[in-house]
Amino acid sequence: xxxxxIVATTGNSLVAEAFRQCAPDVVPAYPITPQTTIVEExxxxxxxxxxxxxxxTVESEHSAMSAAVGASAAxxxxxxxxxxxxxxYMWEELHIAAGLxxxxxxxxANRALAAPINIHxxxxxxxxxxxxxxxxxxxxTAQEAYDNTLMAIxxxxxxxxxxxxxxxxxxxxxxxSIDRAQLMDDETVKAFVGEYHPENALLDTDHxxxxxxxxxxxxxxxxxxxxxxxxxDRSLGVIKSVGAEWSAVSGRPFDVVEGWGMEDxxxxxxxxGSTAGNVRHIARELRAxxxxxxxxxxxxxxxxxxxxxxxALKGVKAVAVLDRAESFGAEGGPLxxxxxxxxxxxxxxxxxxxxxxxxxxxxVKLELIRRVYSDLADIAGGVAEPSGLVYLGTx
Amino acid sequence: xxxxDISSIDDWKSEDFPRGAMIPEAxxxxxxxxxxxxxxxxxxxxxxxxxxLICWIYCPDSSVVLNDGKVVSFDLDHCKGCGICAxxxxxxxxxxxLEGCELPEVK
Numbered sequence: 001x002x003x004x005x006i007v008a009t010t011g012n013s014l015v016a017e018a019f020r021q022c023a024p025d026v027v028p029a030y031p032i033t034p035q036t037t038i039v040e041e042x043x044x045x046x047x048x049x050x051x052x053x054x055x056x057t058v059e060s061e062h063s064a065m066s067a068a069v070g071a072s073a074a075x076x077x078x079x080x081x082x083x084x085x086x087x088x089y090m091w092e093e094l095h096i097a098a099g100l101x102x103x104x105x106x107x108x109a110n111r112a113l114a115a116p117i118n119i120h121x122x123x124x125x126x127x128x129x130x131x132x133x134x135x136x137x138x139x140x141t142a143q144e145a146y147d148n149t150l151m152a153i154x155x156x157x158x159x160x161x162x163x164x165x166x167x168x169x170x171x172x173x174x175x176x177s178i179d180r181a182q183l184m185d186d187e188t189v190k191a192f193v194g195e196y197h198p199e200n201a202l203l204d205t206d207h208x209x210x211x212x213x214x215x216x217x218x219x220x221x222x223x224x225x226x227x228x229x230x231x232x233d234r235s236l237g238v239i240k241s242v243g244a245e246w247s248a249v250s251g252r253p254f255d256v257v258e259g260w261g262m263e264d265x266x267x268x269x270x271x272x273g274s275t276a277g278n279v280r281h282i283a284r285e286l287r288a289x290x291x292x293x294x295x296x297x298x299x300x301x302x303x304x305x306x307x308x309x310x311x312a313l314k315g316v317k318a319v320a321v322l323d324r325a326e327s328f329g330a331e332g333g334p335l336x337x338x339x340x341x342x343x344x345x346x347x348x349x350x351x352x353x354x355x356x357x358x359x360x361x362x363x364v365k366l367e368l369i370r371r372v373y374s375d376l377a378d379i380a381g382g383v384a385e386p387s388g389l390v391y392l393g394t395x
Numbered sequence: 396x397x398x399x400d401i402s403s404i405d406d407w408k409s410e411d412f413p414r415g416a417m418i419p420e421a422x423x424x425x426x427x428x429x430x431x432x433x434x435x436x437x438x439x440x441x442x443x444x445x446x447x448l449i450c451w452i453y454c455p456d457s458s459v460v461l462n463d464g465k466v467v468s469f470d471l472d473h474c475k476g477c478g479i480c481a482x483x484x485x486x487x488x489x490x491x492x493l494e495g496c497e498l499p500e501v502k
Contacts, residue, residue: 101415162414200417208421215416224416226409 001251004182011142011174014181015081015107015167016041018149020051021189022105025076025196028056028067033119034171035083035109061086065093065106072102073211075201077153080104083171084111087125091132097164098133098228100212103156103196104164106134107149110273110324111171112360120361121171123273123325126301127334133228135165135235136302140276142179144299145169147246147254150184153193154242161235163228170274172361184250192249236303256300257308261287265294267376268313268350270321270339272298275357275364279322282369293373298335306342313339314346317380320353320372322392332389351379357392368393401426425473429456433476435491437469443488450480450489 007014015038019027027046029039046055054071058064061082072078082090087108097104110126112118130136137152139145145167152165169175184192200209215221236256243254260280262268269279276297286293296312298305313319321340323333330337336354343349355372358364372392378384399420413419439450446466451459458474460467469480481489 099416200413200415200419207419210418210421211415213416213418220404220407220412220416223407223409223412227412227414230409 002184002188002249004184004250007181007183008178009142009181010037010176010178011139011145011169012037012109012176013041014142014146014183015149015169016045017183018146018189019079020045021184021186022077022079022150022153022193023051023190024053024079024105026054026056026068026071026078027080028058028064028071028078029080030058030061030064030082030086032061032083032086034111034175035081035086035107037175038081038107038109061089062093065090065097068104068106069093069097069100069102072097072104073100073201074203075198077157077196078102078104079106079153081107081109083109084113084119084125087129088113091129094129094132094134094164096212099224101162101228101231102164103153103162105149105152105156106164106166107145108166108168109171109175110168118360119171121173121274121324122359122361123323124359126166126168127325127327129166130302130334133163133232134302135161135163135232135239135300137165137167137300138272138298139167139169139174140274140297140299141181142169142174142177143181143252145174146181146183147250147252148299150189150193151239151242151246151254154245155235155239157196158235158238158242159199161231161238163231163235168273173274182250182252188249192246232303236300236305239300239303254299255308256298256305257312258297258299259294259312260297261292261294262296262312262316264292265315266292266317267373267380268294268296268316268319269369269372269376270296270298270309270313270319270335272301272322272335273324275322275324275369278364278366278369282366282373286373291373291377301335304338304342306338309339309342310346313343313350314348316350318353318376318386319350320355320376322372323354323356324358326356326359351386353379353386353390354388355390355392362393365393399423428472430458430470430472430474430476433471433474434494435476435478436471436474436494437476437478437480437489438492439466439469440488440490443486445486445488447485449483449485453479453483455479
């Protein structure tokens with residue numbers, strides 16, 4: 001395990017630091033709240049000569065991702081960051097980055113989408129981008145945001161994967177709050193992430209290639225999409241092995257799903273992102289009272305770790321899934337639908353309830369989490385039936 | 396280096412294609428038959444043709460075939476039927492005919 005420096009800083013600072021340590025060749029970026037300080041601090045590193053990156057100030061997120069696609073196809077290691085409307089504005093290029101199998105790494109500060117205008121945290125932006133072919137990590141803390149970024153570059157550039165990766169952190173909660181974190185020294189990170197040697201670079205004039213060609217009119221589009229699906233499925237194993245490697249270096253455990261008290265849990269909450277801390281706090285309180293409460297935090301959302309989730313939840317009596325995004329008109333939030341689907345093939349299935357919470361940065365008070373566990377205890381005890389979708393904490 | 400062989404591309408499975416919709420070599424566009432989606436084809440009246448080569452200059456697909464500096468035929472594997480040749484021909488020697496009709500004159 002390598003020596004680390006303990007720092008008190010924000011999630012965004014740590015992501016900027018992780019970018020610098022990965023030494024990308026190109027960072028095209030556009031500022032958007034609450035992501036801005038990532039690219040702002042990174043721009044400062046470039047200005048100070050602490051990293052030799054071509055920093056491209058583009059005129060929109062659409063251009064940022066276009067430039068990222070171009071630079072990555074040219075053979076560069078490319079990183080960028082965005083949030084909310086910016087991520088939505090990148091939508092078509094997100095598909096292109098994944099379709100061309102370009103290992104771009106992007107941080108997303110999870111933030112609500114308009115209307116009405118809102119700059120605070122929820123997962124509507126990232127859930128809108130969940131089917132674009134990107135691998136998606138979620139961070140609970142600034143530390144995880146840092147660790148995820150370093151692991152992401154290794155996963156993206158793995159020859160078995162070659163897909164873009166999004167590392168997300170909750171807007172203002174994780175991006176701007178000052179947190180305690182351990183920072184690795186540059187040399188160790190450099191050794192961990194390694195150098196990027198692109199295979200089919202456009203700038204390799206000795207071996208000219210052409211990217212992004214036409215495959216319509218009875219062409220090969222379908223087969224390419226199948227190859228993309230194979231690659232993202234295969235990435236789960238790579239994510240786990242890179243995670244194990246980083247664990248050995250950093251001393252911090254990593255798994256695609258991380259359980260707390262799940263070994264003998266009778267009631268459990270499934271959660272992603274920063275709210276996991278609050279949930280664990282209440283679970284710990286309940287454990288002290290003898291309630292068998294558990295928490296299942298999902299750290300990698302794409303590829304969705306179905307098997308790991310089913311394995312963790314199959315023995316539980318009642319499960320609540322907390323969604324920080326809507327899927328209007330669907331039978332619950334996006335996380336709920338997939339968790340429930342993951343459990344369909346289990347012989348014993350827990351009762352399941354879905355809570356939509358914290359949209360647009362609405363406070364996630366401990367009281368609300370306590371209420372979810374109390375509902376679960378009622379369901380597990382046979383006192384109450386699982387209800388439909390619940391909006392947690394609305395007036 | 397041997398040329399990239401795409402002769403059996405219609406039978407390729409997803410894992411046989413190069414990653415990410417890429418063409419891994421240059422200078423192979425002639426291997427791709429691009430005339431398949433043509434709805435009209437050009438034909439040339441040899442008696443009106445003055446061999447000015449305007450059609451050859453304008454053809455965006457290099458599909459006007461010359462022999463010894465003279466127009467002899469059209470390359471219908473690559474002609475996409477855009478009609479520029481017919482439009483630009485100063486002596487109305489080229490016209491566009493519906494694809495699929497009988498045209499013995501077309502070589």
